Amino acid sequence: MKSYLFLLLAIFFEIVATTFLKKSEQFTQLKPSVITIVGYVLAFYFLSLTLRTIPVGVAYAIWSGVGIVLITFVGIIMFRQTPDLPAIIGLILITSGVIVINLFSKMAAH
Template identity: 70%
Template sequence: MGRSYLFLVLAIIFEIIATTFLKKSDQFTKLWPSIFTVLGYIAAFYCLSLALRQIPVGIAYAVWSGVGIIFITIIGIVVFKQTPDLPAIVGISLIVVGVIVINLFSKMGGQ
């Protein structure tokens, strides 16, 4: 199971990279950011597919999307100078709480 979580972490990292470069690609008009976007998403989905061998899809997707949202929000603040308003902060906080609840309390079995 540990290896599956390693693949999930890699999927998250590649998705964060791809999404960051998606913003930088300027609607796919800039070559290198566009290439990094496409390659990042391919790598992210491949690693996610490997993680799904043992992690239930609902759990994996909740963690993948939740952690990705948190890091992309931080990147948006730091790199792109985007400031989330109160409703965005509340919504993101609810996502974080949901991911924590799933990981701490879910008895969802594999496969």
């Protein structure tokens, strides 16, 4: 269970880092650039802790899938980015994939 807490922290820091990457304006703004770098370092640190017990493919699928869905919501709320129908369908498929891995895969750590 601790591994999933580390994975949630990795996802959280990746979302923070990606949000501030947008705000860094190609690393021309100091504060958002620093937050981006620190966020990605922490995201990869917690992802590495996750990999002690969760297989790399499963952990990465969850990390990237949940991160994509959540950063899309951040884009909608903070940057007024509206996903079109194909994007919404893709997000549903990504979410479905993460659910299938967690519920049915024998690879996933339980």
